[in-house]
Structures are given as structure tokens and as C-alpha cells.
Amino acid sequence: MPRIGIIGGSGLYNMNDLNIIDYRKLETPFGDPSDSYMIGTLEDKEVVFLARHGRGHILPPSDINYRANIYGFKVLGVEWLIGVSAVGSMRKELKPTYIVLPDQFYDLTKKRVSTFFGKGLAVHIAFADPVCNLLNEVIYQAALKITADVRKGGTYLCIEGPQFSTKAESFIYRNWGIDIIGMTNMPEAKLAREAEMCYSTIAMVTDYDVWHETEASVSVDQVVKTFAQNIATAQQVLREVVKLFPLERNCHCHDALNGAFITSKEFCSNEMIRILKPIVGKYFT
Ligand SMILES: [Zn+2]
Numbered sequence: 555m556p557r558i559g560i561i562g563g564s565g566l567y568n569m570n571d572l573n574i575i576d577y578r579k580l581e582t583p584f585g586d587p588s589d590s591y592m593i594g595t596l597e598d599k600e601v602v603f604l605a606r607h608g609r610g611h612i613l614p615p616s617d618i619n620y621r622a623n624i625y626g627f628k629v630l631g632v633e634w635l636i637g638v639s640a641v642g643s644m645r646k647e648l649k650p651t652y653i654v655l656p657d658q659f660y661d662l663t664k665k666r667v668s669t670f671f672g673k674g675l676a677v678h679i680a681f682a683d684p685v686c687n688l689l690n691e692v693i694y695q696a697a698l699k700i701t702a703d704v705r706k707g708g709t710y711l712c713i714e715g716p717q718f719s720t721k722a723e724s725f726i727y728r729n730w731g732i733d734i735i736g737m738t739n740m741p742e743a744k745l746a747r748e749a750e751m752c753y754s755t756i757a758m759v760t761d762y763d764v765w766h767e768t769e770a771s772v773s774v775d776q777v778v779k780t781f782a783q784n785i786a787t788a789q790q791v792l793r794e795v796v797k798l799f800p801l802e803r804n805c806h807c808h809d810a811l812n813g814a815f816i817t818s819k820e821f822c823s824n825e826m827i828r829i830l831k832p833i834v835g836k837y838f839t
Contacts, residue, residue, distance in 0.1 A: 555599075555600070555799070555800050556631060556632065556633030556634065557593075557600045557601065557602050557630060557631045557632045557633070557634075558596075558599060558600070558601050558602070558632065558634045558635075558636070558795075558796055558799060559601075559602045559603075559604070559627045559630075559632035559634065559635040559636065559751070560601060560602070560603045560604070560635075560636050560637075560638065560792060561603075561604055561606045561623070561635065561636070561637040561638065561742070562603060562604070562605045562606060562638055563606050563607070563637065563638045563639040563640055563738060563758075564607065564611065564639075564640040564778065564781055565640065565778060565781035565782055565784070565785050566605070566638050566785050566788060566789075567605040567607075567608075567609045567610070567611070568592075568603075568605070568609070569592070569594075569596065569601070569603050569789065569792070570789060571596055571789060571793055572592060572594040572595070572596050572601060572603060573594045573595045573596070574592050574593070574594040575593055575594045575595065576592075576593045576594075577590040577591070577592055577593070578590060578591045578593060578630065579591075580622075580626045580629065580630075582621075582622045582625040582626055582629070583625070583829040583830075584619060584621035584622045584625055584670075585619050585621075585622045586619060586622055587604060587619060587622045587623045587625075587626040588604060588605060588606055588607060588608045588612075588613055588618055588619065588622075588623055589604060589605045589608040589609055591603065591604050591626060591627075591630060592604070593630065596792070596793060596796050597793055597796045597797050599796040599797075599799050601796060602627060602630050602631075602632050604623060604626070604627070606618060606623070606637070606738060614715065614716045615714070615715045615716060615737035615738050616663075616665060616666065616714060616715065616716065618738065620666065620667075620668075620741050620742050620745055621667060621670060621745060623742070624742065624745040624746055624748075624749050624751070625670070625749070625832065625833070627749075627751070628749045628751070628832045628833055629832050632751065633750075633751055633752065633803070633808065634689060634751065634752045634799075634801075635746050635751045635752065635753045635754075636689070636693065636753075636754055636755070636756060636792065636795065637738075637739060637742060637743075637753070637754070637755045637756070638755075638756045638758065638788050638792075639736050639738055639739060639755055639756070639757050639758065640736065640757075640758055640760045640781045640784070641654065641710065641734040641735060641736040641757040641758065641759055641760065642718070642719075642734065642735045642736070642759070642760065642761055642762065642763035643733075643734055643759045643761070643762050643763065643766075644711075644724070644727055644728050644732045644733055644734060644735060644762075644763055644765065645733050645734075646762075646766075648705065648708075648733060648734065648759055649703070649759065650759050650760060650761055650762070650780050651703065651758070651759060651780070651783065651784055651787070652703045652704070652705065652758075652759040653697050653702050653703065653704040653705070653756060653757065653758060653759075653787065653788075653791065654704075654705050654708045654710075654733060654734050654757040654759065655685075655690045655693055655694055655697075655704065655705070655706045655707065655708070655754060655755065655756065655757070656685065656707070656708045656709060656710035656733070656734065656739075656755055656757055657683070657684075657685055657687070657690060657706070657707045657708065657709075658684065658707075658708070658709040658710070659684050659709070659710050659711075659712060659739060659740055659743055660709060660710070660711045660712070660730070660732065661712050661740040661741070661744075662711060662712060662713050662714065663712055663713070663714045663740050663741070664714045665714065666714075666740070666741050667741070668740065668741030668744050668745070669741075669744065669745070669748060670745065670748050670749070670830055670833060671748070671826070671830075672826070673823070673826075674817065674821070674822060674823025674825070674826045675815070675817055675822055675823055675826040675827065675830070675834075676815075676816045676817045677748070677811065677814045677815055677816065677817075678814055678816060679747055679748055679810050679811065679814045680810065680814070681744065681747060684743050684744070684747065684753075685743065685753055685754045685755065686752035686753055686754055686805050686807050687805065688752065688801065688803070688804065688805045689752045689753070689754040689801075689805075690706060690707075690754045691706070692795055692798050692801065693754055693756060693791065693795055694706045695794075695798065696791050696792075696794035696795040696797075696798060697756075697791050697794075699794050700787070700790045700791060700794060702787055702790075702791060708733035708734060708757075709731060709732050709733050709734075710732075710733070710734050710735070710736060710739055710755065710757060711727055711730075711732040711734070711735045711736075712735075712736060712737060712738070712739050712740035713735060713736075713737055714737070715737040716737070718763070718764065719735065719763060719764060720764070721764050721765065724763045724764045724765040725765050727763075727765075728765050734757050734759065735763055736757065739755055739757075743755070747807065747810050748810070748811070748833065749833050750807060750808050750809065750810050750811060750833070751807060752803065752805060752807040752808075753807070756788055756791060756792075758781065758784035758787070758788060759784075760776075760780040760781045760784065761776060761780060811833075811834065811837060812837075815837065822838070
């Protein structure tokens with residue numbers, strides 16, 4: 555069975571219930587992942603956990619090596635990838651401690667490499683539906699089981715950070731129809747799709763963004779405090795999620811690259827194909 559990957563966001567640097575079998579420190583052609591991967595079992599399912607910011611929260615969002623992280627998961631046999639993320643709420647009804655399972659992203663990041671591909675191997679994947687709806691549904695059912703406040707669907711806006719938004723920005727994002735705001739899911743979701751993994755996000759609302767007039771400005775302290783409370787919920791949800799595996803993978807995440815290569819076969823870079831073998835190997839046998 556393919557392994558289940560979990561990316562822990564702010565506050566989630568370890569999985570309490572994970573029976574750890576191994577720590578794997580990987581080097582990838584794209585550099586070092588955020589930390590060692592923790593490989594273990596959760597409810598008898600093989601799980602690979604990575605702290606997105608590194609244990610101790612060393613890395614700010616712009617310095618996370620998203621390509622190395624996703625590549626590492628791929629090498630370790632992960633086909634299902636669940637990100638856990640702290641987010642701000644842009645909607646009154648999405649109160650702190652709510653879980654949102656976004657089904658859309660809006661990418662406002664500015665300085666992150668968002669693809670594995672490039673010169674010698676040009677690729678355009680479809681990204682109209684950026685998360686795996688099958689995985690989203692499974693997480694939704696798991697969250698209902700523990701009676702968490704959960705909403706399936708919504709648009710996650712990813713900003714570059716590290717600063718939080720100004721009020722002007724926050725009001726504009728609301729007018730755009732944004733539901734939640736964070737700093738890490740892009741390009742993570744894009745890279746997971748390029749790597750043909752099923753990807754979904756458990757977005758935990760820590761606060762209202764600054765549009766909310768009665769709220770004090772967002773502070774790191776407050777975010778971390780509320781997120782600590784959300785961590786217990788996230789771990790409960792994840793335990794229920796893995797219980798529902800194995801799943802029949804009747805989605806299209808696993809063949810996302812099929813038909814996406816645009817470089818003529820005879821011009822494809824052998825070096826790129828070699829570097830990306832864990833991801834594209836099956837298309838260049
Ligand atoms: Zn999928």
C-alpha cells in the first residue's frame with residue numbers, strides 16, 4: 555500500500571500517536587528537505603511525517619524548500635499527502651478552531667520556485683481542481699466523526715509573508731471571495747500535483763485576519779496559542795483519516811502528467827529525466 559504523508563505546519567512538529575520506526579534524512583537534487591522524515595505507523599498504517607518548518611520552527615514560509623520536501627515524500631513512496639496548516643479566517647462564520655478543507659487556491663507568492671520542470675522538460679499540468687476531492691471527502695468524514703467544526707470547500711489565499719496583511723489588503727481579499735489566508739500551501743499543492751500525489755490541506759483557523767474590526771491585530775503569540783489548541787484536533791482527525799485507508803485511488807492525481815509534457819521527445823533533457831526519475835520515470839522507460 556502506498557504510504558500516507560503528513561506535513562505538519564506551525565505547532566505540529568511531531569505526531570504524538572506515531573509509532574516511529576525510522577528517521578530518514580534525505581538529500582535531493584533540489585537540496586535538503588525541511589527536516590528528517592519520521593517514518594512510522596499510525597493505526598497500523600504506514601505514515602511519513604515531516605515538519606514543514608523543521609522541528610523548532612527554523613524556516614519561515616519563504617525559506618522552505620518545497621521542492622525538496624515533495625521530492626523526498628515521493629522517494630519514500632508517499633502517494634497520499636495531507637498538509638496541516640494554520641490559517642487566518644476571512645469569513646465571520648469560520649471561527650477560530652474551525653477546520654476548513656479548501657478546494658481552491660489563489661497564489662500571491664512572489665519568490666518561490668513552483669515547479670520541478672524547466673529547460674529541456676517543459677510541462678503544463680492541469681490545475682483547475684488543485685486538491686484531491688477524494689482525499690478531501692475522506693478528511694471531511696473523519697472530521698465529522700470526531701464532531702469537529704469543519705467546512706468542506708473554500709478558497710485559500712497564499713501570501714508571501716512573513717508579515718501578515720494590511721487592513722487594505724485584507725478587505726480586498728474578502729471582496730475577492732477568499733475564505734482563508736495562509737503562507738505555505740503554494741507551491742506545495744502545485745508540486746504535489748506535478749509529483750502525481752493526492753494532496754489535501756487541513757486548514758486550522760487560528761484567528762480572524764485584520765479585516766475583523768473587533769479583533770486586535772494578528773500577533774504571532776496569539777496564533778501560536780490558538781494553534782496549540784488546534785493541534786489536538788488535527789491529530790485526532792488524522793488518526794480517523796488513516797483508519798479509512800486503504801482507498802481506491804479513482805481520482806486523476808496519479809496520472810496528472812499524462813499528456814502534460816510539451817517538449818518533443820527527441821529534445822527532452824536526459825539530465826532532467828534522470829534527476830526527476832522518481833516523478834517522471836514511468837513516462838520515459
Ligand atoms: Zn487524488
